[in-house]
Amino acid sequence: MRRIKYGLTALTLTAIMGSSQALAHTPLCACYDNGDGTVLCEGGFSDGSSASGIEVSVLDANGNALMEGSMNEYSEFEFDKPKGEYSVMFNAGPGHEVEISSADIVE
Template identity: 35%
Template sequence: MRYILLMVLTAVSLQARAHYPLLNCEFTENEQSATEQVFCDAGFSDGTKAPNVVMEVFSEDDETLVSGHTDATAKFQFDRPEGVFFIIMDAGPGHVIEISDEEVN
C-alpha cells in the first residue's frame, strides 16, 4: 500500500513542476534577397521545444504584421519589419511570452 501511495505522490509532484516559455530570437541576413530576417527558437524552461505554437508579430500601434506557427522543430522566421515591433509566442494558457525588437539579438 505504501508503494502505491509513493508512486501516486511522485506522479502528482512531477505534473506539478512548473515550466515557463522561452523565446530566443536573433537577426539574420537573407543572402538571396538581401533582407534582414528575424529567426526565433521557441521552447520551455524544462528544455522541451515548442513546435506548432502560435506566433504573432505586432507593430507599436498593435497592428498585426506577421502571424503563423512554429514549425516541427520549434522555429519561426520572418522578414524584419520596419520600426518598432514585438513578438508574442502563445503556447496556451499560462504559456505566453512577449519580447520586443530590443530583445532580439
C-alpha cells in the first residue's frame, strides 16, 4: 500500500477550512426601556463571549449618529432615550452588526 507523507487532499483542506466556521460566533444584543427616560442594551455572542468594548451607536430616523459609545465591562450600554424614532447599532465588525429599532425597545 502506498502512503502519502506530505500534502493535503482537497477533502482534508475542505474539512479544516469548514471547521473554522463552526467556531464562529453570532452577535447578540437586546435593549430595554427602563421606564425612567433611559434605555439599557445588553450585548454578547452566541459562544458566551463578552461584548465589552464593542461599539454602540444610537441613530436617528435618518441614520445620523445621536450618540456613540461602547459596551462597558459588563457588556452593557445605557443611554438617555431620544425623542422620536431611533435605532441602536451594535457593531462588532463587518457581518457582525445588530440594529434594533426603537419600536422594538419596550419596558
